[in-house]
Amino acid sequence: MQLDNKNIAQLDGIRGISILIVFFSHLGFGHLIPGGFGVTVFFFISGFLIAKLLMHELEESKTINFRNFYIRRAFRLYPALLFFVALIVSFLLLHKVKIIPSQIFAALFYFENYYYAYLIDYKEVHSLYLSFKILWSLSIEEHYYLFYPLFLYSTYSRVKLHTILSVILLITPLAIRLYNVEIYEEKGIYEKYNYALTHTRIDDIFYGSFLAFLLFKHNASESIFRFLTNRLVLLISLICLTATFIYRDDIFRETWRYTIQGICLAPLVTWAMYGGKSIVDQLFLSNRVFIYIGRLSYSIYLFHWLAIPLASLYFRRFGLEWQLFVFAVTIALSLFSYYKVEMPFVKLRKKFGSNVKVKIDEKNS
Structure with a gap:
């Protein structure tokens, strides 16, 4: 398969569907919609994209410009984050908290993920502080960005070593999760640690990166691609993925669930990106609406979690007025953040090697 740094439209579609899963789960439909899975998908495709872009850079220049990489990440993430934090602080001051x-x-x-797990009890502070909790997943991604470029650069030319170390790094978080359920008897404790900490969830991102390595660098990449897009493999993956939603055992959900979902996403995401046109692709993954929502996904992810505690100050939680308030505030803040806060930094990102498009109506990555 040809390695490039081009945007993959289907991944924007996947982002769009994933953020809708997260959003509507938090809007009061969590008993029907697996919101946590939406985050797992975000982790997976983030890992894939980061690895693909860095591998392309290695192929082109034989090195990674770490300075430019981290500057691009800062320009991508910090504008919306600073706006998000400033809004929370403003509302805290407004309510004299x-x-x-x-x-x-x-x-x-x-x-935030370690702060939330070890240093604060959100039941003992004002409800507006809950807005910060959503940053647990972004913390894991940022920790990954610090680690992965160095790992890839050090092992890229040694395929066997990279593969062995990758398998070890994928197994280790599962082993820690299994250990946690053994030493912590209370579900609320091991659930929090296994769900939100970097060393217990980073494998979800690494599955995506390892997939990119297998597809574009591994000596058997063509055979791997044919295997992953085999119809039987796709069917088995879909069945196993569905089983992770149906089987409700607490220990399974906080240990093996994340591993099985990461493995199952590999063939499904590969097929979604490179399996050719299909009804699913045309209706959802390449649908302009879902692609647009996918581009707004970072903003939606942040600001829906500010809208929720705000709504709870004035309306009955999960009531119709509450839901409408959350929906309206999320859309308004997300659109403002995307167009007025994030997009002005696109040109700056391009100066440091980003392939993001300048025009807001074009694809970006």
Whole structure:
């Protein structure tokens, strides 16, 4: 398969569907819609895209410009994050709530997942502080960005070593999750640690990166592609993925579920990106509406979690008025953030090697 740094429209479609899963799950339909799976998909495709772009850079220049990479990440993530944090602080001050400096620090420097797990009980602070909790997943991604480019650069030319170390790195978080359920008897404790900490969930991102390596660098990449897009493999993956939603055992859900979902996503995402045109592709993945929502997904992900505690201050949780308020505020803030806060930084990102399009009506990555 040809390695390039072009945007993959289907991944924007997947992002769009994933953020809708997360959003409507939090809107009161969590008993029907697996919101956590939407985050798992985000992790997977983020890992795939980062690996694909970095491998292309390695093929073109034989190195990785780490400085430019981290500057691009900062310009991509920080504008919306700073706007998000500023809004929360403004609402806290408006409601005369005491500011917790350590919480702000955790949000801005991406250790909210450990802060939330070990250092704060959100039941004991004002409900507006819950807005910060959504940053747990972004913290994991940022930690991954610090680690993965160095790992890829060090092992890229040694396929066997990279493959062995990748398998070890994929198994280790599962082993830690299994260990946690053994030593922590209370479900609420091991559930929080296994769900939100970097060393227990980073494998979901790494599955995506390892897929990119297998498809574009591994010596048997063509055979791997044919295997992953085999109809029987796709069917088995879909069945196993569905089983992870149906089987409700607590220990399974906090251990093996994430591993099985990561494995099952590999053939399904490969087929979605490179399997050719299909009804699913035409109706959903390449649908302009879902692609557009996918481009707004980062903003929606942030601001829906601010809209929820705001709505809960004025309306009955999950009531119709509450849902309409959350929907309206999320859309308004997401659109403002995307067009007025994030897009002005596109040109700056291009100066440091990004292939993102300047015009807001074109595809970006």
